[in-house]
Amino acid sequence: MALAAGLFAVCTAAPAAVKDVAANGFTIENEQTVPVDPAAVWKALVGEVDRWWPKDHTWWGAGSTLSIDPRAGGCFCEIGRDGKQQALHMTVAFVDPGKTLRLLGGLGPLQGMGLSGAMEFRLAPAPQGGTRITLYYRAGGYTPDDLSKFVPVIDKVQGLQLAGLADYLRKPTDTAKPKADATP
Known part of the structure; x- marks a missing residue:
């Protein structure tokens, strides 16, 4: 339940752009630019x-362990530490390697509320070099709760998740480190 607790906790990430919001749904879009090419972003996005x-x-x-199976019908899944706990966070609906990954489903508490959504990671070369990553998420459906009250927190969490990918891609690689000598 760390996801549910975390979703409603105060986050320090910069907010994403709330494109629209209503009692029954919302659209959020967030962008980050990273200093690597789209192929490297794709590898980290789906493989890491x-x-x-x-x-x-x-x-x-x-x-827990997270994974994304980058094929239509694939799973963005989580396995708990003992292997018995499992969650299908979202289902992969569209794959265009190095360009677009579309996932369907409601993340975290939205799933338990019976809501659905479409999340896209859009990758494009940035004008100044590197890659612009756009995280787009539209979710909604029937709920007796007013979703517009949740959007500020969801907005911050989406920014935090994209920042996690961007920060990971901005870290220097280990290729310059010498390998340890295996000889005795």
Whole structure:
């Protein structure tokens, strides 16, 4: 339940752009530019999600493992530390490697509220070099709760999640480090 608690906790990430909001849904868009090419962003996005997605925004925290199967019908899934706890966060709906990943579903508490959404990671070369990553999320559906009250927090969490990917991609690689000598 760390995800639910984390979603409603105060976040320090810069807010995303709330494009529209209503009692039954919303659209949020956030952007980050990173100093690597779209192929490197794609590799980290789908192949290394467990290394950059904030663990305080998962169901089982640091002991869990996240993965994205980048194919239509694939799973953005989480496995708890003992392997028995499992969550399908979202389903992969569209894959254009190096350009677009579209996931369907409601994240965190939105899933339990019976809401659905479409999340896209859009990758494009940035004019100044590197890659512009746009995280777009539209969610909604019937709920007796007024979703507009949740949007400021969801907005901050989305910014935190994209910042996790961007910060991960901005870290220097280990290629310059000498390998340890394996000889005795």
